[in-house]
Amino acid sequence: MTTRDIDENVRAELNRLRESIDNIDAAVVHMLAERFKCTQQVGHLKAQHHLPPADPDRESRQIERLRQLAESAKLDPAFAEKLLNFIIAEVIRHHETIAASPADSPQTDRIAPKTAPNAAASTATNTAASTDPKASPDA
Numbered sequence: 001m002t003t004r005d006i007d008e009n010v011r012a013e014l015n016r017l018r019e020s021i022d023n024i025d026a027a028v029v030h031m032l033a034e035r036f037k038c039t040q041q042v043g044h045l046k047a048q049h050h051l052p053p054a055d056p057d058r059e060s061r062q063i064e065r066l067r068q069l070a071e072s073a074k075l076d077p078a079f080a081e082k083l084l085n086f087i088i089a090e091v092i093r094h095h096e097t098i099a100a101s102p103a104d105s106p107q108t109d110r111i112a113p114k115t116a117p118n119a120a121a122s123t124a125t126n127t128a129a130s131t132d133p134k135a136s137p138d139a
């Protein structure tokens with residue numbers, strides 16, 4: 001085996017490992033995107049019901065659970081805790097932005113409408129009736 005063969009073997013192994021790393025990174029991004037989709041909904045729910053953005057008791061339970069999961073997965077629990085805290089800090093920032101947004105009044109509730117579900121539809125129909133002669137029974 002020549003030095004060049006060794007280099008090629010090392011290069012091939014490095015490439016194989018990097019392909020796996022790229023797949024894992026893509027999975028992490030997709031999983032984080034799904035998590036943020038959920039937390040955005042939580043943010044709207046909290047804002048609409050005047051709940052505080054942060055819930056320290058829930059966070060303590062999450063951290064405890066994640067540390068245990070990390071230990072059994074042979075991942076440094078301190079790293080798992082830091083990562084979760086980093087993500088949660090960003091979520092709380094989003095929640096605060098949502099709470100400060102006037103778009104999140106109960107009238108524009110996207111999760112649990114407080115107004116009659118047909119109210120918007122009937123307004124749209126009335127508008128159509130007043131502008132479209134075919135929509136009017138008198139036309």
Ligand SMILES: O=C(O)C(=O)C[C@]1(C(=O)O)C=C[C@@H](O)C=C1
Nearest residue numbers: 039042054055056058059088091
């Ligand atoms: O569960 C909630 O209440 C959330 O807002 C979600 C979340 C999280 O990202 O997991 C974020 C902020 C809270 O302090 C606790 C947990």
